[in-house]
Amino acid sequence: xxxxxxxxxxxxxxxxxxxxxxxxxxxxxxxxxxxxxxxxxxxxxxxxxxxxxxxxxxxxxxxxxxxxxxxxxxxxxxxxxxxxxxxxxxxxxxxxxxxxxxxxxxxxxxxxxxxxxxxxxxxxxxxxxxxxxxxxxxxxxxxx
Numbered sequence: 001x002x003x004x005x006x007x008x009x010x011x012x013x014x015x016x017x018x019x020x021x022x023x024x025x026x027x028x029x030x031x032x033x034x035x036x037x038x039x040x041x042x043x044x045x046x047x048x049x050x051x052x053x054x055x056x057x058x059x060x061x062x063x064x065x066x067x068x069x070x071x072x073x074x075x076x077x078x079x080x081x082x083x084x085x086x087x088x089x090x091x092x093x094x095x096x097x098x099x100x101x102x103x104x105x106x107x108x109x110x111x112x113x114x115x116x117x118x119x120x121x122x123x124x125x126x127x128x129x130x131x132x133x134x135x136x137x138x139x140x141x142x143x144x
Contacts, residue, residue, distance in 0.1 A: 015103075018110050022084065025113035028071040031084045034112050035095045045069040052094050054078040084109060 029047055032039055039049045040062055048062040054077050063077035074081035080090055088105035092098065100108060 015106065018106055022109045022113060027068060028066050028073055028084055028087065029068060031087050032066060035091050037091065039066065051075040051077055053080055053090060
């Protein structure tokens with residue numbers, strides 16, 4: 001039965017394997033610790049943090065929250081959030097010296113957990129990309 005899209009590949013690409021490896025070996029709290037972002041003691045499955053993205057990062061009351069059960073983060077002060085890759089992309093300029101793109105953020109995460117880095121083979125847009133990959137290709141040309 002066909003659903004109108006291209007068939008899924010049997011084997012995930014190097015990027016998908018790297019994302020799975022990162023998700024298996026570390027969580028959002030480890031990412032924030034590696035980035036040097038101050039966190040406060042856990043409240044069940046949530047951890048508050050002082051967001052360095054807005055102001056000078058010295059929130060009197062921490063405005064950010066890490067959700068340990070979903071490996072996601074959100075700052076209520078600057079309305080920014082996402083997954084581990086988005087965290088590295090958002091905080092890399094402040095904590096790592098320059099702004100990271102998707103591939104750089106993923107490579108940094110894989111290096112943090114000792115996983116083998118993903119393949120950097122260049123693909124063309126017409127090389128059998130799935131619908132989500134085509135969307136990402138259009139949004140971030142050359143990074144997917």
